[in-house]
Amino acid sequence: MDLAPGASARVVSVSAFDPKTPELGRRLAELGFLPGEAVRIVARGLLARAPIAVRIGTATFALRLFEAACIRVCPEQPLLR
Amino acid sequence: MDAATSVPSPLIALVGNPNCGKTALFNILTGSRQKVANYAGVTVERKEGSLLTPSGLRIRILDLPGAYSLDALTPDEQVTADVLLGRRAGETQPDHVVCVTDATNLRQNLRLVLSLKRLGLPMVVALNMTDIARRKGIVIDADRLAAELGVPVVETVGVKTAGVQALIKVLNATVSPSRGGNAAVWLPLSASDIEHDQAEVRRILQLVGGDRLNGVTFSDRLDALVLHPLLGPLILAVILFLVFQAVFAWAQVPMDEIKLGVAAFGDWLAALLPTSLLKDLLINGILAGVGSVLVFLPQIIILFFFILILEDSGYLPRAAFLLDRVMGSVGLSGRAFIPLLSSFACAIPGIMATRTIQNPRDRLATIMIAPLMTCSARLPVYALIIGAFIPRRTVWAGLQLQGVVLFALYVAGVAGAMAVAFVLKRAGRGSSFQALMLELPAYHWPNLRNLGIGLWQRVEIFMSRVGTIILALMVILWALSSFPAPPPGATGPPIQYSIAGHLGAWLAVLFKPIGFNWQISIALVPGLAAREVAVGALGTVYALSATANDMNGALTPLITQSWSLPTALSLLAWYVFAPQCLSTLATVKRETNSWRYPIMMAAYLFAMAYVGSWITFRVATALTG
Numbered sequence A: 001m002d003l004a005p006g007a008s009a010r011v012v013s014v015s016a017f018d019p020k021t022p023e024l025g026r027r028l029a030e031l032g033f034l035p036g037e038a039v040r041i042v043a044r045g046l047l048a049r050a051p052i053a054v055r056i057g058t059a060t061f062a063l064r065l066f067e068a069a070c071i072r073v074c075p076e077q078p079l080l081r
Numbered sequence B: 001m002d003a004a005t006s007v008p009s010p011l012i013a014l015v016g017n018p019n020c021g022k023t024a025l026f027n028i029l030t031g032s033r034q035k036v037a038n039y040a041g042v043t044v045e046r047k048e049g050s051l052l053t054p055s056g057l058r059i060r061i062l063d064l065p066g067a068y069s070l071d072a073l074t075p076d077e078q079v080t081a082d083v084l085l086g087r088r089a090g091e092t093q094p095d096h097v098v099c100v101t102d103a104t105n106l107r108q109n110l111r112l113v114l115s116l117k118r119l120g121l122p123m124v125v126a127l128n129m130t131d132i133a134r135r136k137g138i139v140i141d142a143d144r145l146a147a148e149l150g151v152p153v154v155e156t157v158g159v160k161t162a163g164v165q166a167l168i169k170v171l172n173a174t175v176s177p178s179r180g181g182n183a184a185v186w187l188p189l190s191a192s193d194i195e196h197d198q199a200e201v202r203r204i205l206q207l208v209g210g211d212r213l214n215g216v217t218f219s220d221r222l223d224a225l226v227l228h229p230l231l232g233p234l235i236l237a238v239i240l241f242l243v244f245q246a247v248f249a250w251a252q253v254p255m256d257e258i259k260l261g262v263a264a265f266g267d268w269l270a271a272l273l274p275t276s277l278l279k280d281l282l283i284n285g286i287l288a289g290v291g292s293v294l295v296f297l298p299q300i301i302i303l304f305f306f307i308l309i310l311e312d313s314g315y316l317p318r319a320a321f322l323l324d325r326v327m328g329s330v331g332l333s334g335r336a337f338i339p340l341l342s343s344f345a346c347a348i349p350g351i352m353a354t355r356t357i358q359n360p361r362d363r364l365a366t367i368m369i370a371p372l373m374t375c376s377a378r379l380p381v382y383a384l385i386i387g388a389f390i391p392r393r394t395v396w397a398g399l400q401l402q403g404v405v406l407f408a409l410y411v412a413g414v415a416g417a418m419a420v421a422f423v424l425k426r427a428g429r430g431s432s433f434q435a436l437m438l439e440l441p442a443y444h445w446p447n448l449r450n451l452g453i454g455l456w457q458r459v460e461i462f463m464s465r466v467g468t469i470i471l472a473l474m475v476i477l478w479a480l481s482s483f484p485a486p487p488p489g490a491t492g493p494p495i496q497y498s499i500a501g502h503l504g505a506w507l508a509v510l511f512k513p514i515g516f517n518w519q520i521s522i523a524l525v526p527g528l529a530a531r532e533v534a535v536g537a538l539g540t541v542y543a544l545s546a547t548a549n550d551m552n553g554a555l556t557p558l559i560t561q562s563w564s565l566p567t568a569l570s571l572l573a574w575y576v577f578a579p580q581c582l583s584t585l586a587t588v589k590r591e592t593n594s595w596r597y598p599i600m601m602a603a604y605l606f607a608m609a610y611v612g613s614w615i616t617f618r619v620a621t622a623l624t625g
Helices: A022-031 B022-030 B075-085 B103-119 B130-135 B142-149 B161-174 B191-208 B218-226 B231-272 B277-294 B297-313 B315-328 B334-342 B347-356 B360-372 B376-389 B401-427 B448-482 B499-514 B518-524 B533-541 B551-562 B565-577 B582-592 B596-624
Strands: A008-014 A038-044 A052-056 A059-063 A071-075 B011-016 B034-038 B045-052 B058-063 B096-102 B123-128 B153-155 B394-396
Touching: A008 A022, A022 B191, A038 B218, A059 B103, A059 B315, B011 B022, B011 B075, B011 B103, B022 B034, B022 B045, B022 B058, B022 B123, B022 B161, B022 B448, B034 B448, B075 B103, B096 B103, B096 B161, B103 B123, B103 B130, B103 B191, B123 B142, B123 B161, B142 B153, B142 B191, B153 B161, B218 B231, B218 B315, B231 B277, B231 B297, B231 B315, B231 B334, B277 B448, B297 B315, B297 B334, B297 B347, B297 B448, B315 B334, B334 B347, B334 B360, B347 B360, B347 B448, B347 B582, B360 B401, B360 B582, B360 B596, B376 B401, B376 B533, B376 B551, B376 B565, B394 B401, B401 B565, B401 B596, B448 B499, B448 B582, B499 B518, B499 B596, B518 B533, B533 B551, B565 B596, B582 B596
Parallel strands: B011 B058, B011 B096, B096 B123, B123 B153
Antiparallel strands: A008 A038, A008 A071, A038 A052, A052 A059, B034 B045, B045 B058
């Protein structure tokens, strides 16, 4: 999820980034990161632009980069880079 | 009281996502009649209260830890799932479940409701925070929601009693006295189950209203500042500065008052009672022990006042967000920052403040390194030794050498903590990737009632439980330093002949390689009560009048004559790491509910202190010799 703050996108798929931790992908799904849901980047950290604050539905979650990497999105607004 | 009734009181469990206002609702339902403890064997807080319905039914209410799912990922979620399924030893399975939902965030909350429905326990849904939802233009048709879900739905407002009355009415009508043995079955959800539930949630939300994704909210506008990469840390620094300024400055007056009050009471008792062993125990054992605990109370109240406000308003998770990258590099959670910073005042409030860290593993790591933050009780010892051994001279551009040494001692503590945290992270089992997945809830004004109840619970925990362990230890320590009494015609200070004295003589053998003489070794024993007591104890060992007003002034020439510089530096290094505060270890025992961690902590701190002092002593001897 390489989006700039303010950017919106729609979730395409969620899968564990590391096969050793399958519960990670499921937990992201349980938090609401499910195909078709709209996400928006609220803020990013200063160092290495992490963690990332992501709006999903009506809730906001802070994710570390490896967590965000589990979520494939399709941008709805112009990408950074 | 409940024992009088023949039928056992029904047990209701409050379940909900984190941040749904569950605890505020619990506070209204039960008032201040709450029992706070830990679940056996885990560092998860257990809160139980009770409620008397208008028809005279006594209902016990259990506030289960917030959970996103019944397929637990964290130990607190595991507790919630186990209790609901009746799998947790020592807990009765609830007769009824109140699922608390945040009306502004049903999209997320309803999935848990659907999971709970699968579980098959009798359930009521509390539609909480309806006032905030209405202000945001979200109006939910509660009757329609109840029809779609097939369970009663009650509108509540987390901080007002009106909605709660309606909930109590429903509970009164539907909750039957304890039958026990609910056959709750839970099969872990598959990915398609979750997607199916989400489709169901979307369908229900379409029907009842509230399927609006609000645009830019007040919280978003505030977050643009608070989470800003540059402004955010600046705001955090200002807030933390104010909090710790308050902890140090505001607490000073009440702390002095408590010290004076305890001293005055001791003098009054001393004048009243004839000289006897009992009098000595009362004044030097019990009263001194109680006084040394009570004195931390103002700092604890002030610190928790701010922490509870920051937590309740939703700022604390933001602070954790801002600090996650820095703290995460040594395997700590961003939330560890406040407890660790508090530990510079005293490790006791710091360790108690780790309750804001939900992940028990992160919490344990934070507890384990908290004593390495240089607490204020170490200052009298540092001041004595630095004043006696470090020359007063300017090293560079107005920097005082004494100040530089003091700063170096603080840095050594922090560096030691980082190293230990890093080792703990490496030793930690499981994935090298630690999940964050931290919810940043909408901001709201802290509620005074919740603040009051929260503050009172912290005071109660500190006073009653920690107070008892600390008090017992103090009395033991007093006995060790007083018995046996010196033989007639003894010339040395009385403590030399006591068990503590013999212990000191034995310790002196152990401590010889790190340069401590027997006087230092003896003083370290009563110093276990509180670090600064070691200064007074040194005075006793060197046979100074214990009432000397200027202990440092009188001790300084004595120790400059009898200690070498390597010995002094070695003692400083010892004080950076050594486990010498029984109150801290007692707090760790209390917070972790186990003797394992305080023992581990004492062992690793002792090893670090010994190695640190040994290196310091050897290097200093080589350089000066």
